[in-house]
Amino acid sequence: MKTLKGAQLLLSGVFVIAGFTVNAQVPAGTEYRSAVITAAINKVTKKHYHPKPIDDAYSAAVWNRFLHTLDPNSNLFLQEDVTALAVYKNQVDDQLNSGATTFFDAAYAIYEQRAGEAGRLCQKILATPFDLKKKETVMAWRKDLPFCASKQEQEELWRKLLKYYTLRHYMEMSAAKGDTAKHLAAVDPVLEAKAREKVRKWYSDYFRQTTGQRGADDKFAQYVSAAMFEIDPHTTYAAPQDRLMNEQLNKRYYGLGIELGTKESDYYIKRLLPGGTAYRSGQVKENDNIIAVADSKGEMLPVNGLPANEVTGLIRGEKGTAVTMKLQQPGEKERTVTIKRDEVIDQENRAKSAVIEKNGKRFGYIFLPLFYMDPTGTKINGSANDVAREVEKLKEQEVDGIVVDLRGNAGGSLDEVVTMGYCFVPAGPITWLRGKDSIRMYSSPAVEPLYDGPLTVLVDESSASASEIFAAAMQDRGRGIIVGTSSSFGKGTAQMNINIGKMGNPEKGIADVNYGSMRLTTEKFYRINGSSTQLKGVIPDIVLQDRMELQSIMEKDFSSALTCDTVGLPPYQRLTFGFNYQEVVQHARIRVRQNPAFATIAANTRQLKTLQEQPTPLDLLSFGAAYQQISGCQKNIQQAKELKGKEVLTVQPSMLRNINPARQKNDAVNTASYKEWLEKLGKDIYLAETLSVLEDMLANPVAP
Template sequence: MSPLANLGRTVAVLAGLLLVATVALAQPQPTDAQRQAATEVAESLRYGHYADVDLDDAWSRRAFERYLDILDGQRAFLLEEDVEEFRHLEESLDDALLDGDLDGFFTLYQRYHERAEARFEWLLARLDEGLDFDYDGRQRLELEREDAPWAQDMADLDDLWAKRLKNAALTLAISDQDEEQVETNLRQRYEGQLSRLRQTNADDVFGLLMAAATGSVDPHSEYLSPRQGESFDIQMRLSLEGIGALLQADGEYVKVASLVPGGPADRAGVLEPADRIVAVGQEDGEMVNVVGMRLDDVVDLIRGPKGSVVRLDVVPAQAVDMTRSKVVEITRDTVKLEDQAAHGEVIELERDDGPHRVGVIEVPTFYVDFDAWQAGDEDYRSTTRDVANEIERLKAKDIEGIVLDLRNNGGGALQEANSLIGLFIDRGPTVQVRDARGRISLYGDTDTGTVYDGPLVVLVNRLSASASEIFAGAIQDYGRGLVVGTSTFGKGTVQTLNELSHGEIKLTRAKFYRISGESTQHRGVEPDIIFPSLIDPELIGESSLDNALDWDTVRSVQYREYGEPWRYLENLKDRHRRRAEEHPNFRYLEQQAALNRQLREENTSVSLNREQRQREVESQEAEQLALENQRREALGLEPLEEWVDARGEESDEEEEEEPVEQVQVQEAAQILLDYAQLDDSFRFANRD
């Protein structure tokens, strides 16, 4: 199961992060079915979870604070007096779940609901008075308020929301909307949020409370309501007709967590991880603002019949201001096995001693056609079978080595990770799995012989996870090849899905360990040679998730070392550095990654002065544009006039012989050739 799929479902339960929650006319009350399910969730956490979970007062305090964060993570609705009034619940969640006594926590939710409902009515009343903002002065709006103190009184919240409303209006005004359009868009936004707030039912409130309980233990354990369980099953069957993107809540916004390999969004090339979706439209229909909308409602808007077109208003991950959005179109489709199949190619490199040929095999996911396999079909498709065929095809073309590209591979079937390793080693252990009782199971390749013995490089990035990390870690431990790229995701846990009397629970039951004894959890796999990356590890990866389980070790197992690539690392790194310093795309990646970090650290607030805001945005985008055009000039491409055009059909990327992402493949191939040149043992490898 893909860890990014797990991530997407986890945050779906947390979709009530800011504005998701409540009911209109009557206070929701927990049902008998929910009370029973709460007890089952508590027992599951206490007796079934991998970690040693004590449902005590300390755990209750953590879960209570998480519940507050889920309800009002930006400290924008509740007052300090509200929180203190319910502080008596702080150490009682353990008993409440075990006894099914949920009333106090539903009442706390109702207080949040009352505050939120009154706040949206307040915003709509302000709009009724007309927008008459003065965009002068020196006011600024703090963007991240997770650690802000609770407001002392309503005057404090009125001041905060006056700034928020002013910022929302300024953001739209800078996007060239007139005053009437600004008012219309804001009214639709707040009316929509108020309407959804009033539609919340007891299942929604129960889901938020269970999210606090499970999320305080680890980010991949979660309660699924009957509706969410059905959606999860559809997703796991890959029969969902949509765009093939996993989404997560990010404050008021919906963010792209990852793209399904081979899916419509992946093929279209118009979305990237950490992009934010601010509006959704159907075909030529009106765009619906989704800022503040609950995650599952946004997903419902994006889903649709195969062949239909959905339009998304997207703010790129690297954008410094929410005004810099762009509408993209994606044709909905189903994700098919053949779209995710491994495929190879030969790339040619010119070096001082002449041309060289390297095979590159891209593995988007670890898959197996279970239906065909169970039916006894001898020609069933799987990652291992497809890669073996590609290896034979590439060897026939006289390649000098293979780069296995696992970038963006979020995992999949564990059996395929084991058998794929077996193509490159002659039997041996591949991964250790420890369960909640401390028992360790050893998995490995039992087939004699190899398919490929030559030089091997594994290319990974931050979105390489789970089974990808098992494969890369084993290749590294065996000394069978080099791992290059960026640190991987760090998802080293195993979940199982169990039915409850009402809904289901996805529970972390085990943990992966490399044959060296090191866990892949939290830290991931550290490459032998590091490449720069535009994916921010502060935003994407296991270490970015709350309450992620820690990294640790178990005993190593006995295994044979096939090589000693670490003997050549300093030499290989030196050669890599020299090439990277001379290559425009590598220089761009390093400089852009550094600039992104700088902007993220600097942009903790925004100016509410129109001229100052525009100067800040223009200055920051000028830096980004200068980097992009420096790269393009070095590659002989036409410069861009606007930084936002660096992605999409206006960017002339299709004219580029070697786009940014391809330079990593090219450099991985160069490292492979260096490695083959330095290690004499490959001269005797079987190339037949």
């Protein structure tokens, strides 16, 4: 087996096009920004697996992406602005190669001017009530629509958009009061004023945050990210102090142990993690609104309207340091609390398991949301060993089969997914990785597999990278049946984190300069049969639905994605199924086709897509009808996804039999969130069908 040393290869489908926020003071000015661009392009040129030519075609793509990053809804720039900036369309490549920032400077100057104008326009429009009886329509999501030709057209567009957002808040508030019908019958001026004020406050905060020096720094980071994204969707740039990537993989950070919730531009305490310092302090309550958080200078910074990762950055910090927050329970006075940060190990999103009873059989279920690493470097508490521990629990429970659920698992560490192979397959190939100059095989450890019984792997359209490696290996080696959406995400590339900057000289008093970091695509991985999962993903043996979420995005949705190809690889040994594969798959396809719940989900998803692509009416009665129709579709989908009555599965915690349950009272299985998780599993229609597949595998054995 190839052993990974030094920097970990990352197989993650998580990426952000323009969401990197500067969490520290980044030196402003052309010289610093030029150095960042030069360093980033240099890394791409030298280390990227298959860098695109930095030419006019690439230039036009970056130009277009950055403009739509600045103005994703085509409501800030005028067509004359875009025409003026068109002079740079074929110059961006030359500027990137030379480290020039001319296009960025010109685009941001116009953006800042238009944002200021839009901010003032919003305040003007929102100062007076809307005529909610006037019949008119608007396309609320304008991603592919043209920019406005004149300021008059733009002002009319903003009026309609702000009216749309006000109507949406109006409906949400009336629904919260439980008297929607009353508020649709006649306009409630008090409710309209409250809804309009929420929109006014949101835009006031938004435009305040998006301009000025910090706004310019944020937008520059987005410009570099846009340039990297056009190399490929997973080559990204992060400004200095963006720690999110490593924290996601390590599942470990220093903070207060709170889970944030958002409502429009407001933040609140959604949940307190047991054992966290916030929980232990007794000063913080669930549903507390977070009004402000002290910054590095000790000044209270209002968080309304701030990006989520910036709020998180204010709360997290070094172990033992303190964070001061201004909190407010609904209906109570504001209060200020100061709490010390301590280590928070994220247990909620680590591997966990359960035992599910169905028709007299007992099945094991393993949930793995990410192939995370052990932060200590010992690999004892990485995802591979965590899964192994869950497998041992399930074996002690004498389960008849196991489901490995990788839905929503965006990938993670290559080392972990390769090591995890020993849980289910004998020593042998798991994947191949191809760099610029070589291709290498990665094999599961040379030990007996922990479990050799019936196995299914559940995936969806968000299962990416390392998830696809695992699912593909189980499919290619004949180890189990893959169940899920029409394909997985389709990311067949591997990335490496690289810091960029300059080393200083302490003896001469020259400080280090941090230009941020990059996630750089350095390799492609291949299934052991030689084909790539790039773009096409892993196609399940049994397809339940096309996609499980209407708004999901896959690799094939990105124009800058690398191509799919194949390589010639040595033969490998395929295992023999102990069941009649064709019978099991055929039975499942018939069940899915005849299940009214799947038909309901598909029909409502199609209807919801149609409704969301139509212009939205802006008179109260029509808007309310459309709003209720959309809500009805969403409700129908949610209800269809949940088992009811006698169909609900019996789900129990998985625990080691050789340990007294009383001694496990502080274990994660006894937390409220774990119990909620078990209840949710019991109603999962996709899981129920996957268990039916396991039942068929048991009911249709073949002679050895």
